[in-house]
Amino acid sequence: MLYILFLVLSRLDTMEPKEKPVQLKVYVDKKKTKVMFAEAEEDFVDILFSFFTLPLGIIARLSKSHADSKEIRVGSLTSLYESVVNLNAEHFSDKSYKDILVNPVHKSPSICQNLKVILDESWSLSKSGAVFVKNKTKFIITEDLNVVPVKLNTSIVLLNSLGVENINMLEERTIRFGFEEYVDLLMWSLLTNNPLTNLVLGGSKPCSSCVTNSILSNSAFISSNSGKNQTVTLIVQKSKKKLLCAEAEDLFVELLFSFLTIPLGSFFCLTKDDSTPLALTNLYNSISCLGERKYLRSEDVKNMLLCPKVAGYCPEVTDFLSMNGPKSYLRRFLKDPATFIVSDNLEVTASSIDTISTLNTLGVSVGDMEVLEVSIGEKEAPLLLKACLSSTSALTDFLNTLSEKTNGSI
Template sequence: MAGGEELTLKILVDKAQNKVLFAEAGEEFVDVLLSFLTPPLGTIVRLLSMPSDSSQLKFGSLSTLYQSVSALQTKHFWTKVGKDMLLNPRNSAAAQCQKLKIDIDDTARTKYFMCPDMLNNKHAGSPLLSTLEDVKCTCGSLMNTQMELVASDVRLQESTSGVFVTETASFIITDDLQIMPNLLGTTVALLSTHGKTDRNVPEQRTLKMGVEEVLNLLRGSLLSKTPLTDLVRQGPFSCDIVKSDTGKYLPRITDSINTNCRRMAVKVLVLKSTKKALLAQVEEDFVDFLFSFLTIPLGSVVSLLGGECSFWSISNLYKSILSLDVERHIKSQDLKDMLLEPMLAQKFLCKNQILPIREVEAPTLCCVFNGPHSYLIDKQNSPFLQCSQVICVDPKNPTGGTTVVGGFIKGPATFMVSDDLTVIPFSSLSIISALNRLNISLGDVEEREMSIGMEEALGLLKASLESTSALTDGLSLVLQKPKQEKNP
């Protein structure tokens, strides 16, 4: 995280209620605010659940899902690096975010590594490259020699000014994080909405924000409908996560989403009297699907859910971007798309992913072999030098190859998933212990076989954000249906 940096925010406050009416900000603060949509969910869980944090955020069922990854033994993952990818997922917009005045995402930036034997001409075949350290090479050695990237492609170079919004733009930000161009009509309308008159003049204040305050604002954007006021009051956030009604967790599927995707089979132990899911017996593909939630950027989650999610202020932030003009407010259409639908970082996509998400396309890189002074260049430089195009390996592949394996979890394997998305290796004794602990009669439970497709997948994603009973809530429409007996 950037240390010692500070942002200044001008706010208008209702003195009687100590409530923020709105704020006025330029590109530096708005860039930081918009960057909240780019970190993966796993990063947000980690940042807001640090032991040193006195107000740790319990993030629906995602907190227990993250803890499950941490607690699961490395032997259950194809590679040790794969487990670390889930615990510290990369931000595909990291190159942009590292230029923020305050960047709260402390995840390691993308670096490039090669096998030392390859640089010493002891390796046959096409040159291989890894974006993560200590990934196994096909020769068995670890790819741990960091390579310098000399870029001529403007996409790989750092811009000297701004991040997402234009430098000269000025914005009005409401207490619930709606961003609007700073115009006279906007100011008058907001004051009228709050009933302010000449006799009731609000107070102008200047709010200074460092890393801790930005983290608190991120927390507030997930918990509160008044995150700016809560920040000024320096008290606990007013928790306004809007939990969907039972039976309404399945988001409306839009025409742009293909529902003819692959499906996964799961067996769910259900409490007959309440239709509550106690636990599920699943295979490695379903665990990969659940763990993949941690790699999805927050903005992409809002996009998958049709622009609506339980985080009121985040939804407002997302909708604001839709209304901001390219070039006048947002620097380019590419950057606007990056915020509205951020992709997974390179090599984070699972082969069996149900949800319609994509990972960023890797740049075409070549290696100039010059012993210990070897370096990487982008494609535009390659016609002028003796070089070889490199191929990126899949860090989840245990043999170090470029072939994409199914996902992070090694199979074949069977796991048990509880209602709050705690994942452990399957054990019949653990099931019996859980039933005894909950004082549940065997006569009140039944096994349901389910097929999980796009609709159920989106329901589980949505429920994981706002519920500690994600299986029950995410599969509620399926669970409410009578059990269909198999034909003899």
């Protein structure tokens, strides 16, 4: 018995830990109750930049598994992810495809396994070392995740822009960052403009991404006549201008499910999204700036972070959001042609044969319902992807944005 216990303890001693926590030095203005800036070495910044290699499905999974008693919902992404988890495996063309969506893995695990903290729980740490940025580089990080190297001229300019007149008046704290802290920072970064302050000073819990508008604009009621792309049927409550649900064929649902395989960096690349007032936009733009100033390890690293590829084993189900180049053929997540009901927050359920029963569950009189159609193709898909991450009423947000871009003619 003692010998067996010795073997177990010896095994525990030699097992590679799941994380090697790093430290962050933050400077807090107690009067303003605000983190003014932080100072970090390359290992901390490496893990920040690794956010962009994570497929959206991993981010959705982290928001659920890490939420515990908190209700953290990332736009409509969380509902979409839950739909895949709850959808019967019989709807998928291959048993592995549901697992690919529920547990996606990004394209560069061999690189990211060298991070001191990795956010994919299925991995083990490899050797630690500089991954994205060069060794022995220190950085200043603002509370909204602008990252700049510590140099005399840039530091003075940055501190002046932050209104820091005397560093000695700030409270210095050292924060230990492991897996839990990084996931918290990722969630705060997705949902707020000041993630470091919320994380360090205990802001109110992030409940969800912003709902831009849950009411359809007047111009969004114009139906589409285009037969070229995928057509989605919308059921709208006329009196409240509210989108009740959409009825869609499996090809539209394939597009939605493919969102889960897209890395966060590719989200920015595909949506050309420089307008979203989120800290992750600042972090994304910092990669470009550091790349131009040769602080990243290579041009390939810069490209991998700014527009990472989908893992090769993920089926290419649509050419509306192609990132890996042209495909000779498209594969399918789903098995047979089928019809699905999609809610405003992208919750997907297999359509019931009993249409009357489905209408009854909406709780709106048939006379107050209007049926419209919208066509979705290569131009519209990025708008829907953007709405998925930014709004808990993704379909409404998408339709309003589409209406604005087409001058009221969807």
